[in-house]
Amino acid sequence: MSLPELVTPLKRQTLSADVYAQLRELLISGHMMPGEQISLRSTAAALGVSVMPVREAVHRLVAEQALELTPNRALRVPVMSVSQFREITSIRVNLEGLATEQAAEHLSDAAIVQITALHDRFSEEMARSRPDSSRLIAVNKELHFAVYKGAGMPILLQMIEALWLRIGPILNHDLRSGSRRVGEQVAVNHHARLVAALKRRDGVSARAALQGDIESAAEYIVSAGVLLAADAFEEPVPDAGKPALKTARRTRSASGRQTA
Known part of the structure; x- marks a missing residue:
C-alpha cells in the first residue's frame, strides 16, 4: 500500500504538527519501507494540504534521522546497515527490557486485560492461513507500547519511541514477508510468556520474554539479507x-x- 493510501486528509489548523504526527506513526508502525521514496507533492495531495507543512514535517523527521535526503536530493526512508541495526537492537533490549520489568510491577488490572486482549488478537490473526501483515504489525506495536506505557516512565517511553522511529520500517520484516517465524508463531510464543509473566507480576521473567522476542526477530532480519552489509x-x-x-x-x- 502506497503512502497516499495510508495517510488521512487533515482538517485542523496545526497542519505541520499533524503531518509530522501521521508520518511519524507510519514510520514507528512499520508501514513505510526502507528505501521508500517520498514525494512532497503526492503526500500533500493525499493529506489535503499545501506542500509547505509537509516540507516542515519532513525536515523534522530528517533531523531525527527517521528520513534522509540522498545525494540527488530525493527524500526517502533510510536503509539501515547491519551494525546500525545491531546497535539499536542492543539499546532496545535494555530500554524496553527496563520498561517491561517496571510495567510488571505497576500495570493496573485494566491494563493487563487490555494487553491480554491485544495478545489474543495477535494470536488469532497469526493463526489464519493467510495472516494480514498490516493487522499483525499494528497489533504488535499496540501490544508492545501498552506494556511500555504501563511502566509509568514517560521519559523512558519517549526514548523507546525515538528508537522505533528509526527502526520501525525494518522491524516487522518477518511479519510483512510471511517468514518461517510467522508459520511457527515464534512471536506468539514470546508474547504468551510475556503476558503470563505480567499477570504474575514477575518483572524478571517478563523482561526475559521481551528480550527473547526482540532478539529472535533481530536474528531473522540480519539473516534475511535486507540490511546493508x-x-x-x-x-x-x-x-x-x-x-x-x-x-x-x-x-x-x-x-x-x-x-x-
Whole structure:
C-alpha cells in the first residue's frame, strides 16, 4: 500500500504538527519501507494540504534521522546497515527490557486485560492461513507500547519511541514477508510468556520474554539479507572555489577499514 493510501486528509489548523504526527506513526508502525521514496507533492495531495507543512514535517523527521535526503536530493526512508541495526537492537533490549520489568510491577488490572486482549488478537490473526501483515504489525506495536506505557516512565517511553522511529520500517520484516517465524508463531510464543509473566507480576521473567522476542526477530532480519552489509556516511568535500560542500560517500567494511 502506497503512502497516499495510508495517510488521512487533515482538517485542523496545526497542519505541520499533524503531518509530522501521521508520518511519524507510519514510520514507528512499520508501514513505510526502507528505501521508500517520498514525494512532497503526492503526500500533500493525499493529506489535503499545501506542500509547505509537509516540507516542515519532513525536515523534522530528517533531523531525527527517521528520513534522509540522498545525494540527488530525493527524500526517502533510510536503509539501515547491519551494525546500525545491531546497535539499536542492543539499546532496545535494555530500554524496553527496563520498561517491561517496571510495567510488571505497576500495570493496573485494566491494563493487563487490555494487553491480554491485544495478545489474543495477535494470536488469532497469526493463526489464519493467510495472516494480514498490516493487522499483525499494528497489533504488535499496540501490544508492545501498552506494556511500555504501563511502566509509568514517560521519559523512558519517549526514548523507546525515538528508537522505533528509526527502526520501525525494518522491524516487522518477518511479519510483512510471511517468514518461517510467522508459520511457527515464534512471536506468539514470546508474547504468551510475556503476558503470563505480567499477570504474575514477575518483572524478571517478563523482561526475559521481551528480550527473547526482540532478539529472535533481530536474528531473522540480519539473516534475511535486507540490511546493508557496510555503513555509509557522508563527508564534506570542498567544491571548486566555493564555500558550499559536496557529498562524498565511503563505506566501512566489517574489518573497520575505510574504502572510497
